[in-house]
Amino acid sequence: MSQEVVLRVKGLGKRFEGVCVLDGIDFELRAGEIVGLIGPGGCGKSVFVKLCCGLLTPDRGEIEVLGQSLRQLAEKDRQKLRTRIGLSFQNYALFDFMTVGENVAFPLAQDGAVAAPEIANRVQQRLNEVGLPLVAGLMPNELSGGMRKRVGLARATIANAELVFYDDPTAGLDPVTSSKIFNLIRDLQIAHRSSSIIVSHDVDRMRAVCDRYVLLYDCQVRFSGTADDALLSSDPIVHEFFQRDVGVDLSFRHDGGPA
Amino acid sequence: MIRRGLALLGSNFLQASEILGGVLLTLWRILRAMVPPRFDGPETWMNFYKVGVKSYPIVILTALFTGAIMVIQTGAYVRQTGATGLLGWGAGYAVLAEIGPVLIGLMFSGRVGANNTAELGTMKVTEQIDALRALAIDPMHHLVVPRFLAMVVMLVLLTALGDLFALIGGALTSELLLDVDYRVFFRGVFESQLLGEYYTGLAKAACFGGSISVVSCYYGLSVEGGATGVGRAVNGSVVTSAIGIFVFDYLITYLVNTRITG
Numbered sequence: 001m002s003q004e005v006v007l008r009v010k011g012l013g014k015r016f017e018g019v020c021v022l023d024g025i026d027f028e029l030r031a032g033e034i035v036g037l038i039g040p041g042g043c044g045k046s047v048f049v050k051l052c053c054g055l056l057t058p059d060r061g062e063i064e065v066l067g068q069s070l071r072q073l074a075e076k077d078r079q080k081l082r083t084r085i086g087l088s089f090q091n092y093a094l095f096d097f098m099t100v101g102e103n104v105a106f107p108l109a110q111d112g113a114v115a116a117p118e119i120a121n122r123v124q125q126r127l128n129e130v131g132l133p134l135v136a137g138l139m140p141n142e143l144s145g146g147m148r149k150r151v152g153l154a155r156a157t158i159a160n161a162e163l164v165f166y167d168d169p170t171a172g173l174d175p176v177t178s179s180k181i182f183n184l185i186r187d188l189q190i191a192h193r194s195s196s197i198i199v200s201h202d203v204d205r206m207r208a209v210c211d212r213y214v215l216l217y218d219c220q221v222r223f224s225g226t227a228d229d230a231l232l233s234s235d236p237i238v239h240e241f242f243q244r245d246v247g248v249d250l251s252f253r254h255d256g257g258p259a
Numbered sequence: 260m261i262r263r264g265l266a267l268l269g270s271n272f273l274q275a276s277e278i279l280g281g282v283l284l285t286l287w288r289i290l291r292a293m294v295p296p297r298f299d300g301p302e303t304w305m306n307f308y309k310v311g312v313k314s315y316p317i318v319i320l321t322a323l324f325t326g327a328i329m330v331i332q333t334g335a336y337v338r339q340t341g342a343t344g345l346l347g348w349g350a351g352y353a354v355l356a357e358i359g360p361v362l363i364g365l366m367f368s369g370r371v372g373a374n375n376t377a378e379l380g381t382m383k384v385t386e387q388i389d390a391l392r393a394l395a396i397d398p399m400h401h402l403v404v405p406r407f408l409a410m411v412v413m414l415v416l417l418t419a420l421g422d423l424f425a426l427i428g429g430a431l432t433s434e435l436l437l438d439v440d441y442r443v444f445f446r447g448v449f450e451s452q453l454l455g456e457y458y459t460g461l462a463k464a465a466c467f468g469g470s471i472s473v474v475s476c477y478y479g480l481s482v483e484g485g486a487t488g489v490g491r492a493v494n495g496s497v498v499t500s501a502i503g504i505f506v507f508d509y510l511i512t513y514l515v516n517t518r519i520t521g
Contacts, residue, residue: 055389075397082395093390096381107394155394 004031005064006163006195007052012061014047021047023219025061029163029195034185036206037199038241039216045199046090048216049165052197053087054078066162083111086161090168090199092148094140100127100151101136107159126154129184131177146173153181160192167199178202182209203242215241278477278499285477286469289407292399303405310371310406311413315420321366322359322421326428329353330444334437343439347447350429355422356456361508363421364467367414368500372475375406376496379479380489388480398480407472414468415461422460455515463511470503 007029014022021044029035037045050056052063054070063070066084073081094103104123108114114122127133130150140148153169166185170178182198186209189196200206203213207227215223215230215238223230223238230242329350337346379402382388391398426448430441478496482488 050389053393055392079392079395079397082393085393087390087393089386089390089393091386093386095387095390096385110394110396 005029006031006066007197008062008064009052010062012048012051012063013059014044014051014056015059020219022051022058022216025216025221027214027221027224029197031195032189032193033211034189034196034198034209036203036210036213037197037216038201038203038206038213039222041201043216044219045216046167049087049167049197049199053082053085053165083107083159084162086156086159086164086194088153088156088164088166088169090171092140092145092152094148094151094155096140098140099136100132100138100140100143103140103151104136104154104158106155111159122158123154126158127151129187130154131180146177149173150177150181153184157188160188160194162192162194164188164194164196165199166196168201169198170200170202170205175205178205179208182206185209278495281481282473282477282499285403285480286473288399289403289473289476292397292404297400298408299401299405302401303408306405306409307413310409311416314367314370314413314417317366317370318363318417318421319424321362322354322424323428325358325362325421326350326354326425326430327432329358329425330429330432331436334433337439338437343437343443344447344450346433346437346439347429347444347449348451348453349447350433350444351426351448351451351453352456354425354429355453355460357460357508357512359422359425360418360460360463360467361504363418364414364464364471364504365501367410367417367467368471368475368497368504371410372471372500373493373497375410375472375475376479376493377489379476380482380492383480383482384485384488403476403480406476407469410472411465411468414471415464418461418464422457459511459515463508466507466511467504470507471500474500474503 005028007027009025009027012022012025012027013020025048037048039045047056051058052065054063054065054073065081068077068081070078070081094100095106098106101120101123102109104126105119108119108122123136124133127136130153132147132150132154135143135147135151140151143151149169149172153166156166157164164185169185170181173181182205185196185198188194189209198206198210206213210227212224212226213230214221217223217237223233223235225233227242230238233239233242330346333346333349337343337349379388382402388398388402391401426445430444433439433444434441475496478492478499482492
């Protein structure tokens, strides 16, 4: 893993109609790193991702993506920067007026740098990788929720972006498919040396791919570190979160040490 | 009581100001996105088809009845006075300058404007707009500008088509119900030299098209919440578009008549 920082967040704050969602968030993601962003529902994980992609504007704080400060970029330059970023949405966000194949091909087709036959090949290859080899000609509304999720993942990764955000990529998927999705994320990271942030509640399966975890709680970063660090943490919230999700009994922490 | 009335007045004024500001801001963003001219070809053509080709049956139907109604309304007086030559002038003048563009505009707003708001609103609540931005596509260029162009151009063309069918409807009604020969009807139209009214009607249609597109896009892109939000936005879009049509109609009619009367 490189020491180059691809995402740097300093003192990030965001409120919606007076309600604090994020407050003073500091965060760094290094090149080639996969970080799992966890936390209770509604704690601002998706908002954090959207802020980092420039889809929302922070109330305060600085976000530096791939060496460029979002605050100082005009919308046109932000667009250029977004060609280097991938985002898989929590609610799929597939274009319902396009077929699945067109959806996945869309980033490449708009870019115009790749020839049509090559686009078709890459689309089919990516659909094979997410376990949907026969759906290119279907419309999104003909797919199940889990299938749409995988199509969204294929679209987010088709352009081999340097930085990819996966917003709850396995929500609603069965355990086998979830594991496959996490393995795919790991494979993509190795193949393209991309850096990723995975928002998920599935801490157990995330362990197979994530280098580090960040726990958002009560508008702030409650914990940042590896799974092993979490096991050693004395914070009852971290304790509870990892114990519940990882399935490791950490009750020894209450007794001051392992039994 | 007075305080409550004033509070209501103030809140309505603020709401109207917010809508007007939002609509003007949307217009500014559309115009800015069109300079330098850079259009999404396939999306623009698709919108021309959706907005124009799919709307012409309803426009023809509206126009046929509009022309017919104009003739029926004036028919009684024409029969009484025997001034059958005025039938074409009366119906032509009303249809070309006023009733045709306004009724076609209202029909267009209900069909195309409402559909546009619902489509953009649904895209907004299902994060498809965000997805476009995340894929480095400007929604203004990709979604809004093609719709704006399609609505302005197509409403002008549909009004031109509607004018023709309104006159046909008028001629048929005069022939079948009033026993006035359709040639007399058309002679009345052409001898009245209504070219000025025809162009005024088309200018109105261009303004109505612009107003419907900007209003419907503004409401669509500012949807909040789920299906309820989309429903509210469609409702607001149709009402505001209708107001826009009548305001532009008033302004253009006023300007044209001030110019004519000096």
